[in-house]
Amino acid sequence: MSVPPPSPSPSPSYEVWALAGIPEVRPGDDLARLVADAAPGLRNGDVLLVTSKIVSKAEGRIVRADSREEAIDAETVRVVARRGPLRIVENRQGLVMAAAGVDASNTEPGTVLLLPEDPDASAAAIRAGLRELLSVDVGVIVTDTFGRPWRAGLTDVAIGAAGVRVLDDLRGGTDAHGNPLNATVIATADELAAAGDLVKGKADGLPVAVVRGLGHVLGEGATAAQLVRAAADDMFRLGTSEAVREAVTQRRTVRAFTAEPVDPAAVRRAVAAAVTAPAPHHTTPWRFVLLESEAARHELLDAMRDAWIEDLRRDGKTEESIAKRIRRGDVLRNAPYLAVPCMVMDGAHAYGHARRDTAEREMFVVATGAGVQNFLVALAGERLGSAWVSSTMFCRDVVRKVLGLPEDWDPMGAVAIGHAAEAPRERVERDAERFITVR
Known part of the structure; x- marks a missing residue:
């Protein structure tokens, strides 16, 4: 009797989709409740990708601003680079980004949105709420849109995280050819954030996405703050003219x-x-x-x-x-x-x-x-x-x-x-x- 050959192992894969049914978020809303209502079928190991705008709205981070520039000034702790009206700054959350993350889109005229006060804590609160409401263990990433050194265009990155291994440190291992990996640290949370952005879109009213099939990325204790490069290791901490002034004054x-x-x-x-x-x-x-x-x-x-x-x-x-x-x-x-x-x-x-x-x-x-x-x-x-x-x-x-x-x-x-x-x-x-x- 012949024995059939074993079935080939399935190729690694995952699913990502945007959640429909999230209503317009207002100050005081319970985001975990809104997500649970829109996605009662969440499973253990899923990763939730939540646009920072709705977190800011729920947390009341909406301010009246006669000038967006004034709000940027208030949220800035250090100017990294300036070119014309564009400013790359370090904001109160320690993030280096354009305009301190102050956003005048998707908010009422005359108002601006500030980033969540503590995005990691925001992610942890959503995660805890979903555990209580749906009895599921999920990872949560709060995302925002960044430009990047060396690269044109924008992408979503993680600014807050809970229950996710934000970095995958492969140093000390080897590649497929046995070569040592000496500098390979993968920004897993940023990769997940970018995947979610592909289905959420920027103007489609879909602020939350779910990734399924990557349960191995879940883990305790990590935060998105770990993704911010320490000043001592940041070779691009300043723009050109700012670097010159910094070197002179320092x-x-x-x-x-x-x-x-x-x-x-x-x-x-x-x-x-x-x-x-x-x-x-x-x-x-x-x-x-x-x-x-x-x-x-x-x-x-x-x-x-x-x-x-x-x-x-x-x-x-x-x-x-x-x-x-x-x-x-x-x-x-x-x-x-x-x-x-x-x-x-x-x-x-x-x-x-x-x-x-x-x-x-x-x-x-x-x-x-x-x-x-x-x-x-x-x-x-x-x-x-x-x-x-x-x-x-x-x-x-x-x-x-x-x-x-x-x-x-x-x-x-x-x-x-x-x-x-x-x-x-x-x-x-x-x-x-x-x-x-x-x-």
Whole structure:
């Protein structure tokens, strides 16, 4: 007797559909009750995708607004990028999105909808309500529409979640060919939100969708807040002009460094930024000597220290006073990386007139300072701390001799570079108006 071959395993599949029968939602409505009435056949393992607009309406997040811009201002905690009237901001929920999620569509004229106060809590409340009403264990995702870096167009993503594993971390596993998965973390909740958007539509009056057949995505303890990338890991935290301003304002003088090594490529990128500074007569007055070896740093700093001690003794300072001053100068010695910016005056004009020759040199000094400032700001953008110290300017002959530099290279201080050992102190606010004169 022949035995029939086993039936092939069914291919993975799921169903997704929009719920009909959800009425216009008003403040105070019980969303779990409305969903239960529209979908009494919900099953364990189903995932409910709920548009944030109806959650906001039910929770009374409708405000009168003479101007949508005013509402956006009130909901914004940080401007990420601005282009014309469009603003990408971080809102009170910690979400980075256009217009802080303030929506003037599908609401009465003269009003706007704010996002739910706590979308994760909203999802948890709907889930608990459905468990009580229908005795089912479902996942709930509150969705909203986002744009995305790198990509054109909009899609729905999860801003609140309950009972769903929002992220599927595959790191440590292997692919079908046995290759290790080192960076694969799937945004499961966002994928579900986008699937629901395909059937809900934006203007069809269908604010809720159900996904069936993916019961494995259910799980306890996860929230949509986990989908928001931490600031320290966010490479796109700011727009272009905002990033420039942030790097400038966040640059600090760092005097204590960790032992973590400095990436030489990061310093070279900072040099590339430095040499874009303006300079007179189309010249290039900047040179950067990079002391990457510990031996080179110690040789220079020892020679500078000896020269400084000699100067202080000539000035009549006591040995105790000299020791204190030397200790205060240890910021360069404690840094794992040093750069010595130098000025060259190739292309300078010689006028043979003291006043004009002095002004010519000052132009080159200003241009070199602009390059050093670019360098420091670029280092901050590379997440490297730095401290510009003027000491090499007081012993240029010593520096040139130790580093083997040409006589026409003028050391313009030194920059200590490394990873900050502690958070910088808050910068004292300066009123820009105090530094402005208008004629």
